[in-house]
Amino acid sequence: MTISEELMLQMYRYMVLGRLFEQCAEQLTHRGLIPGAFHTGIGEEATHVGATLALTHKDYIIPTHRGHVADIIKGAEPGRLMAEILGRATGYCGGRGGSVHLADAASNNLGVQAVLSAAYPVAVGAALTQKRANTGRIVLAMFGDGASLMGTFHEALNLSAIWHLPVVWVCVNNQYAMSTSFAEASAIANVADRASAYNMPGHVVDGNDITVVYETVREARERALAGEGPTLIECKTYRQGHSTFDTNPYKPQEEIDAWSKRDPITQFEQRLRELGVLDEELITQIADGVQRQVDEAQEFALNSPEPPPEAGVEFVFRSSEVE
Amino acid sequence: MTTREITFRDALNEALREEMAREEGVFIIGQDIYGGPGGYQGAFKVTKGLADDFEDRLLDTPMIEQTIVGAAVGAAMTGSRPVAEIMFEDFITLAMDLLVNTAAKTHYMTAGQYSVPIVVRAACGAVGVGPQHSQTWTSWFMHIPGLYVVLPSTPYDAKGLLKTAIRDDNPVLFLEHKKLYNVTGSVPEEEYEIPLGQARVLCPGDDVTLVAIGYMAGLATQVAGTLRDQGLSVEVIDPRSLAPLDMETIFQSVRKTHKVVVVAEDCKTAGPTAEIAALISEACFEYLDAPVGRVGAKDAPIAHNVGMSEYILPDATDIHEAVQSVVAW
Numbered sequence: 001m002t003i004s005e006e007l008m009l010q011m012y013r014y015m016v017l018g019r020l021f022e023q024c025a026e027q028l029t030h031r032g033l034i035p036g037a038f039h040t041g042i043g044e045e046a047t048h049v050g051a052t053l054a055l056t057h058k059d060y061i062i063p064t065h066r067g068h069v070a071d072i073i074k075g076a077e078p079g080r081l082m083a084e085i086l087g088r089a090t091g092y093c094g095g096r097g098g099s100v101h102l103a104d105a106a107s108n109n110l111g112v113q114a115v116l117s118a119a120y121p122v123a124v125g126a127a128l129t130q131k132r133a134n135t136g137r138i139v140l141a142m143f144g145d146g147a148s149l150m151g152t153f154h155e156a157l158n159l160s161a162i163w164h165l166p167v168v169w170v171c172v173n174n175q176y177a178m179s180t181s182f183a184e185a186s187a188i189a190n191v192a193d194r195a196s197a198y199n200m201p202g203h204v205v206d207g208n209d210i211t212v213v214y215e216t217v218r219e220a221r222e223r224a225l226a227g228e229g230p231t232l233i234e235c236k237t238y239r240q241g242h243s244t245f246d247t248n249p250y251k252p253q254e255e256i257d258a259w260s261k262r263d264p265i266t267q268f269e270q271r272l273r274e275l276g277v278l279d280e281e282l283i284t285q286i287a288d289g290v291q292r293q294v295d296e297a298q299e300f301a302l303n304s305p306e307p308p309p310e311a312g313v314e315f316v317f318r319s320s321e322v323e
Numbered sequence: 324m325t326t327r328e329i330t331f332r333d334a335l336n337e338a339l340r341e342e343m344a345r346e347e348g349v350f351i352i353g354q355d356i357y358g359g360p361g362g363y364q365g366a367f368k369v370t371k372g373l374a375d376d377f378e379d380r381l382l383d384t385p386m387i388e389q390t391i392v393g394a395a396v397g398a399a400m401t402g403s404r405p406v407a408e409i410m411f412e413d414f415i416t417l418a419m420d421l422l423v424n425t426a427a428k429t430h431y432m433t434a435g436q437y438s439v440p441i442v443v444r445a446a447c448g449a450v451g452v453g454p455q456h457s458q459t460w461t462s463w464f465m466h467i468p469g470l471y472v473v474l475p476s477t478p479y480d481a482k483g484l485l486k487t488a489i490r491d492d493n494p495v496l497f498l499e500h501k502k503l504y505n506v507t508g509s510v511p512e513e514e515y516e517i518p519l520g521q522a523r524v525l526c527p528g529d530d531v532t533l534v535a536i537g538y539m540a541g542l543a544t545q546v547a548g549t550l551r552d553q554g555l556s557v558e559v560i561d562p563r564s565l566a567p568l569d570m571e572t573i574f575q576s577v578r579k580t581h582k583v584v585v586v587a588e589d590c591k592t593a594g595p596t597a598e599i600a601a602l603i604s605e606a607c608f609e610y611l612d613a614p615v616g617r618v619g620a621k622d623a624p625i626a627h628n629v630g631m632s633e634y635i636l637p638d639a640t641d642i643h644e645a646v647q648s649v650v651a652w
């Protein structure tokens with residue numbers, strides 16, 4: 001598979017957008033404007049962007065709580081996304097969901113499952129609809145290394161395999177679940193090695209290499225559409241702190257240093273320079289364009305009204321919408 | 324309207340059949356609901372024969388309660404209308420997270436972008452199968468905003484309510500009492516639906532109101548018959564669903580009779596009778612001539628031994644005594 005220059009630039013641009021968008025949200029958290037914690041995907045952009053770009057607009061996605069850039073690629077407007085993160089009325093869920101319960105039905109984004117174990121069964125159900133109605137769409141379900149150790153993983157992956165469902169399972173293995181290291185929490189080194197237990201292909205890939213992530217998910221998508229069933233892909237990557245206020249005291253410094261040399265954006269930028277796809281001028285141009293987009297998103301969100309408190313009891317049932 | 328006598332089980336079966344025929348998106352997912360040639364066709368045979376016409380709509384799964392309910396949610400979010408079967412209500416605890424955190428909250432969390440039109444059917448009630456196969460749990464679920472809880476007590480209600488539940492856009496927990504599966508009753512040949520949240524007056528009366536749900540509704544009706552022979556006019560009301568809960572019908576009756584007993588099979592402590600009694604006290608305090616009476620199971624798991632389980636569960640005698648005690652107040 002060859003990746004066009006255009007797509008490479010798109011990949012680069014989205015990774016930069018993901019990073020600047022989340023850095024902006026982090027700053028808003030530090031300013032006390034975002035209720036609760038905010039989780040970034042900083043350091044793992046290649047996985048989120050590469051996997052999501054392998055989808056079409058009509059495919060479904062269940063992103064992780066770090067997948068804000070996946071939301072945007074799928075079709076969410078950065079302004080309304082930031083508004084939801086801030087809990088504002090103009091957000092996708094009118095402020096009820098926030099970052100970790102964000103969903104956007106218009107772009108077939110099924111939403112983050114914040115009770116992490118729930119993503120697997122929901123993905124199976126969504127894939128079941130695609131298969132039964134022969135829609136030609138797949139479901140991309142993303143989850144962390146920590147979440148891969150939950151019971152529903154087993155139930156759902158097995159079911160997806162026996163039913164040959166069009167689902168692609170992508171594990172974002174960023175090595176930690178809060179302060180629990182995957183190396184200590186898992187009996188085996190690779191999540192994708194578990195694929196053999198479900199008789200499906202398993203791939204361990206460098207999650208900081210965006211083209212590899214893209215190509216692997218793309219192939220798994222084609223396989224799923226051909227009726228050959230699901231694939232389990234594990235993207236090895238690394239994250240910053242768990243959430244805004246985490247300073248990583250549980251991580252060895254050498255590990256942090258080693259991974260910082262493998263930053264997905266810096267690496268890809270270097271590669272694209274070598275390929276002659278990017279130069280200093282274009283890099284600045286992209287950075288400026290993305291920064292403007294993020295500034296606009298922030299401005300839209302900050303200028304958005306708070307929802308009326310009494311709207312907090314709307315939408316409990318389907319009919320309450322009409323009332 | 325032409326009617327015929329059919330069992331509660333067949334009434335449910337007809338509802339499933341008709342709704343699958345009516346809409347492509349309806350399918351059934353659960354354990355051993357078909358089981359292939361010679362298979363179980365449902366632990367309680369509710370899905371019997373459906374495979375003849377709808378084999379591809381009976382999705383047998385392994386024992387994965389979380390994923391049965393969770394997959395129903397994901398399918399519903401993408402346009403299907405699944406009916407999930409949990410073999411015994413006791414096992415619903417495995418799927419609790421998917422039911423209360425995912426199914427019940429999705430419409431809310433997404434501000435109505437997604438809805439979850441699922442029905443989760445489960446067999447409740449004690450028939451001598453011991454502590455982990457006998458529960459009737461309702462108050463856990465009526466406590467959850469975003470979830471409906473339905474418990475039919477007759478074949479007529481079973482069919483009409485299941486059809487409505489399948490057509491409803493919200494998640495519905497539909498509880499079927501094991502002792503009712505073989506009970507017969509008259510059911511119209513013609514298509515009908517019963518709105519959720521509409522209580523039924525099983526027998527009219529003026530002296531005492533008896534609110535009883537699920538299997539208890541039948542017992543309450545028997546007790547009302549006995550008491551009528553003794554000169555006491557008892558109005559029996561079956562709410563039919565605990566969420567939505569038709570309190571207006573109950574209030575009207577209490578304003579007329581001034582005395583009320585509430586009956587459910589759950590443990591009495593924090594059971595549905597507690598909520599209903601509290602609502603009656605709040606709305607009808609000045610009409611009451613006696614404290615609201617409550618009948619429920621003793622606070623114990625349900626024993627396998629018949630004598631023990633009969634001691635634990637509420638029965639006609641308990642209901643009879645409770646009515647007499649409010650009358651004597």
Ligand SMILES: Cc1ncc(C[n+]2csc(CCOP(=O)(O)OP(=O)(O)O)c2C)c(N)n1
Nearest residue numbers: 114115116117144145146147174176177178
């Ligand atoms: C069922 C459940 N248990 C615990 C949590 C709290 N929690 C939120 S994120 C997180 C870490 C998850 O680790 P992982 O799956 O590796 O994803 P990561 O945060 O590393 O992206 C935990 C424990 C949760 N959201 N859901």
Ligand SMILES: [Mg+2]
Nearest residue numbers: 144145176177
């Ligand atoms: Mg992790």
